[in-house]
Amino acid sequence: MLTSARRIHRHRRGFSLLEVLVAIVILTFGLLGTAALLAKVYLAEIESYQRTQATLLLQDMAERISANRTLASTYVTASAIGTGDNQPISCAALAAGSARDICEWSNTLKGAAEQKSAPNASAVNVGAMLGARGCITQLQAPDPTPGTCTPGIYQVAVAWQGVHHTAAPAISCAQGKYGTDDAYRRVIAAQVFIGQPACF
Template sequence: MLSIQCLSAARARGTSLIEVLVTIVILAFGLLGVAGLQSKIGVAEMESYQRAQALLALSQMTERLSANTAQAASYVTAGTVGTGDAQPTDCSGIAAGPNHDLCEWSNALKGASEQRSGANAGGMVGARGCVTQLQAPNPALGVCTAGVYQVAVAWQGMVATATPALACGTGLYGASDGFRRTIAATVSVGTTSCY
């Protein structure tokens, strides 16, 4: 009877060690999963922040365009405004109007509203803006069509996704436009002679 107890006690010591090793392996896989989830959360948070900044910049320009309907056509840009443009960092020397608004919008897109160690830190990565005219206003009697303008903001995302349909910033974000994010709003500007 004594020999049976010794044999089962020896087996029990070995199984405890195996249970501990299996627990450590399971815990290690769980920690790897948590680390992967944490990195994805960081990317999603950055994407969300950049989209919020883009919405603010888009709203700012649509409000400026809507407030200056008489000169709406002067807001149309040949290229992009923001990262890589030739707008000055100080817009105080530019007279009030579309050029001044575009200068301030350019600086907002570049993140000039927040500085850190002398560098812009308040914007999106590679932010650019475009204003295009979709329909010219026609004040002719009997026609009276409003001018329609599209304000778009493009920026660089953290991971590649589907290529956006909007053309703003095309080809400026690497070999593939999968990193380019865009958002746009349409502004309709009525003609005063039709009222």
């Protein structure tokens, strides 16, 4: 009777060790899954931050055009502004109006709103999206002719480089500026309608 109790006791000890090993393997897979999930959450957080910044910059330029309605057509840009453009760092020398608004918007797209100062180094812009660019196009020219009275329609778009592959956007702002694969390019846009006061 004593021997059978020892056998049962020995069998239980071996079974407990096997359970611990299985638990460690399951825990390892769980931790690996958690690490992969955290990496995806981090990328989603970066994408969300960039989209929020782009939305603020988009609203900024749309409001500038609306505030300067009589000269809305002077805001139209031939190419993307922001990263890689030739706008000056300081816009103070420019007269108030579309040229100054575009210069300030360009600097904001480049991250001039926030700067990170490192010891013994020049300030580095960190406040905008990765490779931020903006485009302003005229979708419809205004026509104040009596009986026609069509408003001017302008599209303001903000483009930046995303951190993961997705579908390429239909809007052409900054197309081809983020490598050969356009699926990393992100774009948001808004339309600004400039009505004809003489028609009302």
